[in-house]
Amino acid sequence: MTQAKVYQELGLKDDEYKRILSILKREPTNTELAMFSVEWSEHCGYPRSRKWLKLFPQTGKYQTLVGEDAGGFVYDGMAIIFKMESHNHPSQVEPKQGAATGVGGIIRDIFTSGARPIALFDSLRFGKLNNPFNKYIFTGVIDGIQSYGNCVGVPTVGGEIYFDDAYAGNCLVNVMCIGIALKEKIARAYAKGLGNPIIYAGSKTGRDGIGGCSILASTVFEAAEIEKRPTVQVGDPFTEKCLIEATLESLETGVVVGIKDMGAAGLTCSSSEMAVAGGVGIEVDLDKVPLREAGMEPWEIMMSESQERMLLCVEKGKEEKVLKIFHKWGLDAVVVGFVIKEQKMIIKSRGKIIADAPTEELAKAPIYDMKFEKSEIRNPKLEIKGKNSNEKLLNLLSDPNIASKRCVYEQYDHMVQTNTAVYPGGDAAVLRIKDKPWGIAATTDCNGRYCYLDPYVGAQIAIAEAARNLVVTGAEPAAVTDCLNFGNPEKPDRFYQFKSCVEGIVDACKFLELPVVSGNVSFYNESPKGPILPTPTIGMVGIIKDIDKRCSAPFKDEGDLVVLLGHNREEGEMPELDLDLEKRVQTTCLEAIQAGLVKSAHDLSEGGLAVALAECAILADKGAMINLADSIKDNALLFAESQSRIVLTISAANIFSLSDFAMLYQVPCAIIGKVGGNSLTIMRNKKKLINLPVKKLKDNYFSAIPDLLRQI
Secondary structure (H helix, E strand, O other), X not given: OOHHHHHXXXXXXXXXXXXXXXXXXXXXXXXXXXXXXXHOOHXXXXXXXXXXXXXXXXXXOOOEEOOOOOEEEEEOOEEEEEEEEEOHHHHHHOHHHHHHHHHHHXXXXXXXXXXXXXXXXXXEEEOOOOOHHHHHHHHHHHHHHHHHHXXXXXXXXXXXXXXXXXXXXXXXXXXXXXXXXXXXXXXXXXXXXXXXXXXXXXXXXXXXXXXXXXXXXXXXXXXXXXXXXXXXXXXXXXXXXXXXXXHHHHHHOOOXXXXXXXXXXXXXXXXXXXXXXXXXXXXXXXXHOOEOOOOOOHHHHHHOOOOOEEEXXXXXXXXXXXHHHHHHOOOEEEEEEEEEOOOEEEEEEOOEEEEEEEHHHHHOOOOOOOOOOOOOOOOOOOOOOOOOHHHHHHHHHHOOOOOOOHHHHXXXXXXXXXXXXXXXXXXXXXXXXXXXXXXXXXXXXXXXXXXXXXXXXXXXXXXXXXXXXXXXXXOEEEEXXXXXXXXXXOOHHHHHHHHHHHHHHHHHHHHOOOOEEEXXXXXXXXXXXXXXXXXXXXXXXXXXXXXXXXXXXXXXXXXXXXXXXXXXXXXXXXXXXXXXXXXXXXXXXXXXXXXXXXXXXXXXXXXXXXXXXXXXXXXXXXXXXXXXXXOOOHHHHHHOOXXXXXXXXXXXXXXXXXXXXXXXXXXXXXXXXXXXXXXXXXXXXXXEEEEEEHHHHHHHHHHHXXXXXXXX
């Protein structure tokens, strides 16, 4: 095979190959080509997005921790570490293993930082379930998430699922993990100290996942996507559980200088990026790498993305302490190299040097200025089906994008570790922190349809709604991770969506004082069916300062007043967003919850006021009588998705105290009804717009997705 054919098959372009020739001043070996191809891929090196990611704010209300594989913030001496990543293409090609290894990979990013993983979230997008192949992808992904997460012992406590035919040829599997550690126990992802040994630990290296980041994750799907199955990794959650314990125990010895997991690009990424971070070089002997398969070529070993593997730099002469710990947990662990002064990656095999490349040029991909251009938006007006408002509400509750995802999350173990205080199915998950009076709330959020209609505003809405989801639990939003899912960046209209969404996130985060502490970019999410909707998924974590004052969505007590913060303002397809009002609404709600005034709180989003009230009733199995007085049309009044609105319930005795908060922050606040009875009744001018038994609401809400899955 010619050298030109080799670099092309590895995903390198002509100008990139010329750049490699200039760096090395000679023809590269196949191993060097493989290493450059994975490090310069979009999935690892972000050459088309890095320029824009630098715009994200990295400071906020709390001390932030950024710059490593995962980021976070510090509260009460504790580091809350979290990150979200994509495993989209692997999950489309091999749904179960693609999703499972997405879970395993993000967990490793957390415990590699020295934090114990305490929670998982998954944000998923699929084609509509009326298609058998979409059902296959959907059920395979869910199976992969539950099989890995349940076995590894980290609870899956939240997430979201959307269905749209834009995702039919390219599903999205975004996974977030949260971990906690004492601030002073945080580990670093660098190599330092001349002569310090480099330890490979974990599973053996196989041929699974070779080229996953360059060949699979950094190109678009063609019709024969099934041929890419060999680039999908295979995971083992039981090995990962042992790896968690062995890694955290090793870090406790105090002899680990730096550590990094072998995720995308495997041994190439972990070794070269640790070297760059420490300003050193690394020499590796591939003959010492534990192999699962005989006859593996050096370039295969360097590219392999086999799961459950770590790379550690430890103090010279103390490596046995670390090796013994990994061996005790039944894992491979061996010294494969050492730190050198010259800032180069030197790879040896069978006594010969087969790669010799400068670390800086290898680990830092070139930055490209991409063309961008706004394209025409084609969006047929969506009508809510139904002859009257009762039918419309029932149809909305049966829409898979609104209907309960209980049939999914009940497959996940969300109680392992016994920290979960507010369960899946509401606005956000709430987790206790053992031996602390405070807790954390977390959520994921993004409406791709909004981002398609207006990328800038749609991305801001994702930030605003994620923050509202936290606020209604009583949490103060603290920091953001993101997973930016877009189509081919080499097409100007797709890159315009990416650029505009980034700008929207930047401006919203700055306004709400939210740092972006970690994240991931996933480009090339398109297939012969077309691109996905632009989907900048937001993961957000907040602090509940008094865990006993946490709040949830279900109505609580008969006779409680139902109060609406915010108001209806528009009837268009695309909601508007006023960040100043958003901030004031959130502050009002949060301070009222912290003052002990609020019994339940629920964010208004898809389906508007009627759906929000129905969800509060469904989750409580308790009705309400609502009276509305707005002059706008019935459809807009009931179903408009206006932003910056929250439904609260309070005891009648607290209405004046709540009104004081609303007046202080100049937030519209109206009593709209009372909790009670077995039906949800919504009236205006003595006319019943909606009158439905809660049992009927529940039947539609909980049975919609199971019914679709049963259909042939």
